[in-house]
Amino acid sequence: MACLSAKILYAEDMIPAQDTSGKIICGDTFEIAENLPKGFVDLLILDPPYNLSKNYNGHLFKEKDKADYQEWFQRALMLLTRALKPTASVYVCSDWKTSTLISPVLERHFHVRNRITWEREKGRGAKSNWKNNTEDVWFCTVSDNYYFDVDSVKLKRKVLAPYKVNGEPKDWREERSGNYRLTHPSNIWTDVTVPFWSMPENTDHPTQKPEKLIAKFVLASSREGDFVLDPFLGSGTTAVVSRKLDRNFCGIEINEEYCCWSLKRLEMAASEPAIQGYADGVFWERNSLADQRGAEPQPSRQEKLAL
Ligand SMILES: C[S@@+](CC[C@H](N)C(=O)[O-])C[C@H]1O[C@@H](n2cnc3c(N)ncnc32)[C@H](O)[C@@H]1O
Numbered sequence: 001m002a003c004l005s006a007k008i009l010y011a012e013d014m015i016p017a018q019d020t021s022g023k024i025i026c027g028d029t030f031e032i033a034e035n036l037p038k039g040f041v042d043l044l045i046l047d048p049p050y051n052l053s054k055n056y057n058g059h060l061f062k063e064k065d066k067a068d069y070q071e072w073f074q075r076a077l078m079l080l081t082r083a084l085k086p087t088a089s090v091y092v093c094s095d096w097k098t099s100t101l102i103s104p105v106l107e108r109h110f111h112v113r114n115r116i117t118w119e120r121e122k123g124r125g126a127k128s129n130w131k132n133n134t135e136d137v138w139f140c141t142v143s144d145n146y147y148f149d150v151d152s153v154k155l156k157r158k159v160l161a162p163y164k165v166n167g168e169p170k171d172w173r174e175e176r177s178g179n180y181r182l183t184h185p186s187n188i189w190t191d192v193t194v195p196f197w198s199m200p201e202n203t204d205h206p207t208q209k210p211e212k213l214i215a216k217f218v219l220a221s222s223r224e225g226d227f228v229l230d231p232f233l234g235s236g237t238t239a240v241v242s243r244k245l246d247r248n249f250c251g252i253e254i255n256e257e258y259c260c261w262s263l264k265r266l267e268m269a270a271s272e273p274a275i276q277g278y279a280d281g282v283f284w285e286r287n288s289l290a291d292q293r294g295a296e297p298q299p300s301r302q303e304k305l306a307l
Helices: 029-035 066-081 096-109 211-221 237-244 256-271 289-293 301-306
Strands: 023-026 041-046 054-056 059-061 084-094 111-119 134-141 155-158 173-175 178-183 227-230 248-253 282-284
Touching: 023 256, 029 066, 029 248, 041 066, 041 211, 066 096, 084 096, 084 211, 096 111, 096 134, 134 211, 211 237, 211 282, 227 237, 237 248, 237 256, 248 256
Parallel strands: 023 248, 041 084, 041 227, 155 282, 227 248
Antiparallel strands: 054 059, 084 134, 111 134, 155 178, 173 178
């Protein structure tokens, strides 16, 4: 990994705007955020340590009192907000417990527009509690003037009861591998799963997010060429997805080895630009790889709007 670490940016002073694009910055977000240019970010993706004790490759995050976690989170938000454009969107990941702590903080700083809950699919069973199997994502914007492209994040679902009017399919299409409908995405996502060992995107990062999850934020809330910032980059999922979807990006991560993993994944993205579960411009239900392979070309954007 030594050759990769040469590509990491170690920033101690002000970072010129031209130096942020496509960069992985190694360091503490609380120090680096102050040195970022003002007002350059279209989309901020925040996946901070949740309020749980966790060892990130030697960097230990210790569970805090509720008020202390809220203060820590608020400090990060305040530092990062100055980098946002007035039209920017913000997505913040959390587990159910942390979610209750960050929600009032987000309300103070942004327009909170929704809380998405996604099913992790994988989770450890509990003997005297319900298995913890979901995560939340808060969707916020800086102002009422923001971009949202719902057509880019529609879900392609198999139609179980194909309804016809005058012999014609009502809002669905017959294809080689079955009958399908493009549905509006809701705030409960059951088509995503945490990366597991057989997925090419999988790394040893303890809390890696799926590319498919991040792709939904990026497609819905940014245009090609827009700037995406992830100040808790981990294994680099946001950087990789942004590159695959032709967005500019910058990631900050305190752990040098994780920064190297991000760079490695970025190199791999050049030869493997696919995002698992997103094909032909639509998101597919879980475990539908065979159907995706047998799928017919998708309708154009105009046709999608008409569906
Ligand atoms: C929840 S993980 C992010 C995982 C990431 N979304 C991915 O898909 O791999 C949070 C990351 O924040 C990093 N981190 C914690 N405190 C930090 C800080 N003060 N500055 C920068 N990174 C930090 C941790 O090392 C960890 O990799």
